[in-house]
Amino acid sequence: MACIQKTLRGLGVLRQLPRESTVNQTYCRYASSYKYLQVDLDKKTKVAHLTLARKPANSLNCDMMKEIAMATNELDQDRDCKGIIINSCVPNIFSAGLDLTELYQAKELFFQDFWRSLQAMFSTIYGTKVVTMAAIEGHAPAAGCIIALATDYRVMSEGKFNIGLNESMLGIPMNFWVKDAFIATCGQREGERALQLGQMFIPSTALQIGLVDEVVPQELTLPTVQKHMKQWVKVPGGARGLTKSLIRQQAMDNLKAKADEDLLIMTRHMLSQPIQNTIGAYLENMTKKSKR
Numbered sequence: 527m528a529c530i531q532k533t534l535r536g537l538g539v540l541r542q543l544p545r546e547s548t549v550n551q552t553y554c555r556y557a558s559s560y561k562y563l564q565v566d567l568d569k570k571t572k573v574a575h576l577t578l579a580r581k582p583a584n585s586l587n588c589d590m591m592k593e594i595a596m597a598t599n600e601l602d603q604d605r606d607c608k609g610i611i612i613n614s615c616v617p618n619i620f621s622a623g624l625d626l627t628e629l630y631q632a633k634e635l636f637f638q639d640f641w642r643s644l645q646a647m648f649s650t651i652y653g654t655k656v657v658t659m660a661a662i663e664g665h666a667p668a669a670g671c672i673i674a675l676a677t678d679y680r681v682m683s684e685g686k687f688n689i690g691l692n693e694s695m696l697g698i699p700m701n702f703w704v705k706d707a708f709i710a711t712c713g714q715r716e717g718e719r720a721l722q723l724g725q726m727f728i729p730s731t732a733l734q735i736g737l738v739d740e741v742v743p744q745e746l747t748l749p750t751v752q753k754h755m756k757q758w759v760k761v762p763g764g765a766r767g768l769t770k771s772l773i774r775q776q777a778m779d780n781l782k783a784k785a786d787e788d789l790l791i792m793t794r795h796m797l798s799q800p801i802q803n804t805i806g807a808y809l810e811n812m813t814k815k816s817k818r
């Protein structure tokens with residue numbers, strides 16, 4: 527979609543994307559193109575599965591975020607694609623959020639690339655006119671939750687899983703476009719509470735506050751999303767897509783206009799010693815936990 531490409535180029539990312547739309551891609555092309563994703567487009571149903579595939583936890587490193595943005599963009603431009611289902615091939619984990627090992631002691635130039643890739647990943651999913659849905663079959667903290675928030679419909683599995691934006695608890699202030707996406711989904715009151723407290727939610731509470739649209743047994747999660755997708759793609763794409771743009775355009779414009787400012791603020795925060803210490807301690811805890 528020209529509009530997404532414009533935004534992405536405005537953000538200064540995905541320079542490697544082709545300017546012209548690449549139609550008539552084959553099943554194979556998608557399947558073999560990515561290191562951290564499986565992308566399969568069923569030309570009959572016109573629905574693609576974009577499966578996060580970076581073991582052990584689908585933590586989002588810079589390259590994976592670029593791949594997600596690129597794959598979404600390619601599908602967005604593919605006339606054979608009307609819907610994208612995002613899911614995970616890691617049992618019980620949708621995505622563990624940003625790859626903290628890449629954020630720890632990151633050099634400024636690398637961090638800038640990393641953050642722009644996060645902005646691009648979000649805006650590409652958020653801005654596509656294609657229907658997007660998330661099958662959240664496990665944990666979805668922080669940036670994992672952000673991927674889900676960028677879609678049109680979210681189904682989460684029952685179970686001892688968490689979803690939410692825990693940045694405050696990590697000592698990191700929220701940024702504007704994540705806050706906006708959360709409030710657009712859950713409302714001002716829930717946003718004020720959840721974002722200040724850095725709350726994580728079990729599936730039933732996530733459902734209550736509108737962070738997810740449905741909670742079902744794990745084995746029914748993907749089939750439920752596929753069922754909804756079948757309905758959504760029946761709606762005439764032009765009208766539905768334009769309506770979606772109408773609703774999301776302002777947020778997209780804001781992100782584009784303030785992307786550099788966001789980058790500056792986040793660079794200052796994230797590379798500051800206190801936050802680096804927090805990330806270091808967090809990583810140490812995770813290592814200790816997995817050794818136990």
Ligand SMILES: CCCCC/C=C\CCC/C=C/CC(=O)SCCNC(=O)CCNC(=O)[C@H](O)C(C)(C)COP(=O)(O)OP(=O)(O)OC[C@H]1O[C@@H](n2cnc3c(N)ncnc32)[C@H](O)[C@@H]1OP(=O)(O)O
Binds near residue numbers: 627665667696817
């Ligand atoms: C840095 C914050 C910036 C905030 C800026 C503000 C707004 C911007 C918006 C976007 C920002 C997003 C921020 C983030 O995404 S920060 C990351 C937050 N993520 C978490 O807090 C989750 C951490 N992980 C967990 O809680 C758990 O791993 C789990 C997802 C619940 C799964 O638990 P379990 O099944 O028990 O698996 P393990 O804990 O043993 O993990 C397996 C394996 O994976 C490694 N790992 C897990 N998470 C991460 C990660 N985020 N980054 C890097 N690596 C991760 C873990 O260390 C294990 O590795 P080993 O098997 O090698 O030991």
